[in-house]
Amino acid sequence: MTTPLEDKTFWNSQTQTASREELDAIHLSKIRNMVAWAYEASPLHRRLYDQAAVKPSDIVTWDDFHHKLPFTDKPDYLADQDASPNGFGGVALGPEHWQQYFHTTGTTGHFMNETFSQYEMQKAGSQYCYALHDYGMVPGDSMYFCFNWGNWIGLWSFYWGARDFGLQIISGGGLSTEDRIKQIVKLKPTIVVATPTYLLHLAEVALGMGVDLRDSGVRMVAGGGEAGLSIPATREHIGEIWGVGDMVMDAYGVGEALMIGQSCKKWGGGVHIIEDVCHSYVADPQTGVPLLQEDAVGEHVITSYTHFSQPFIKYRTHDLVRRTSRPDHRCGWNFAHLPGVVLGRADYMVTIRGVNVYPTAVENLLGDVAGLTSHYELHISRASGFDRMLVKVEAHPETHIEHGELERHLNAHLRDCLGVRLETEVLPAETLPRYELKTKRIFDHRTDAERPTITLGQK
Structure with a gap:
């Protein structure tokens, strides 16, 4: 009889196949530890918790977490960042632990600086391995990156994941779109990684060059940063023009916690939350009251287990999502699922x-x-x-x-x-x-x- 540890169907069968009750118990234990760590190590969190008159020992049940612990939000970190001599907000580890710096993409108009230790980068990379394994990738396959390795963290974390998984790395950094197409045709990578829009753009430019990317040998495309790879019409179109069929992997990221959601191969209309690295739930964006019923639509609130340098606990993402806590896609994953990934933004409510x-x-x-x-x-x-x-x-x-x-x-x-x-x-x-x-x-x-x-x- 195969034990969970021996089951090679999943990247981490113990948690991917755990019951919702088991997962929730693990989450509550991790969250209590994170709150205690942040209170002791992060001046920002201590100040926020003191203002709310809550101590780590007060967080014992889910009701305590939902109704006693205050939310954190990007403005909290930005204010702390502006007041900090080193330009980083909400930090809990000193600069001697920092290995790499990034900032958010600034879609809300103000960059938030981020720092990661070596451990955090390695742990963040592990988030991708669940999906890469599920799609049938193996060490020795190759991944082509279509970005210029700047301060946006999203595809950096994909790079860490590819290394963790044992993939061969091919960089398209610094190249024009035309030169990237030539390189893809010549080197025939297993996977091409880009945003959905850029995957579409590559195919358009390729046709203008007389190149059909369906003949390039690429077996899979992957990306994130936008909702397109979980939008059925866009997903199917990208799969068709690249000739990869349903081998389209989506990743959902929040810069503060990195790519916390990955699609499974069985059902590509959304992403599973990688619950080994993150807790999530949805709340009413007007009242903050948790929406715990199945398939509830609300603002996504997360707690990261991979970011100790800057803890993000009960953090408002402002993403509107539909959350299914007990999905059944015949994939075997019991991790929560977000159909359609991000439906909109709470601050773009129309x-x-x-x-x-x-x-x-x-x-x-x-x-x-x-x-x-x-x-x-x-x-x-x-x-x-x-x-x-x-x-x-x-x-x-x-x-x-x-x-x-x-x-x-x-x-x-x-x-x-x-x-x-x-x-x-x-x-x-x-x-x-x-x-x-x-x-x-x-x-x-x-x-x-x-x-x-x-x-x-x-x-």
């Missing part, structure tokens, strides 16, 4: 005439309209007291359908599926900018006074 509109829903619907591409932007504004959303999307360069007709088809499809009318604008091909890292999809033109107020409090 309610159009009483209907909540998620950006990922719009992207998925674009793929249903023949003649359109996956390149789009959402522009949010407010007029006469109501939020409005303008969807800009590029027409396919080979379509023969007039742009006006495409707009009418798109407008009707969005209205029928979302239950509300959005403004639409179809643009010529190659009109919108292309990005190597995270693509900017959402442009919020509302003033601070016009945006909904999101506050989190105790029950």
Whole structure:
């Protein structure tokens, strides 16, 4: 009889197949240890906990965690960062332990500096091994990286994971898109890693060069930073143009805790939370009350077990997710699942005439309209007291359908599926900018006074 430790189906069968009750017990124990560590080692956390009149010994049950322990948020770390002589906020380990520096991508307008020790980088890399193993990769396979190794941490952690797993590393850093395509065709890597948008861009440029990437020998594509690889229409299109079928691996990351979610091969419409490295739950973005029912949609709140230099405990991500705590995808993983990954942002909550509109829903619907591409932007504004959303999307360069007709088809499809009318604008091909890292999809033109107020409090 095969024991859990001998089961090679999973990267870590003991936890991947543990019951929800077993996992929750492990989480509560880890969280109590993290709270005690942060209170002793991080001046920021001690100050926040003292202000809330809570001591580590007060956190005994889940109710204590949910209703006594205060949330932490990016502004807490930024304020501490600005007041710190070394420019890092919320630190719990001194500079002698720091090995590498990064910062967040700044999508909210202000970079947050991050530092990691060697142990933390190794541990963060392990997050990828669960999915790489599940997709059938083996040591000696090769991974091609399409980014320039800057201060954005996302694909750095993918690099650490590839090394942990024993993959051969091929760097496309510093190369043009055309030169990367030539290198991919020549070296035939097993896996190509990039953001979803850049994977699409590579295929477009390749066709213009007379290169069909379906013949490149690539067996799998992987990436993160955007929702595209878990959007059915985008995922299927990328799998088709790269010739990899369903070998499309998605990774969900929060810069403060790194890539905490990975897709399984059996069901590619979302990611499993890697519960060995992170605890997560969802909360009402208005009240902070935990939403513990199955398939609840709310703001994702996380606690990282891989970041001791800067602890992130009960940390607001501002991502809106749907969380399933007991998934059944026939993959055998019991880790919680986020279908569709990030549905939107709590700070980009858009309610159009009483209907909540998620950006990922719009992207998925674009793929249903023949003649359109996956390149789009959402522009949010407010007029006469109501939020409005303008969807800009590029027409396919080979379509023969007039742009006006495409707009009418798109407008009707969005209205029928979302239950509300959005403004639409179809643009010529190659009109919108292309990005190597995270693509900017959402442009919020509302003033601070016009945006909904999101506050989190105790029950």
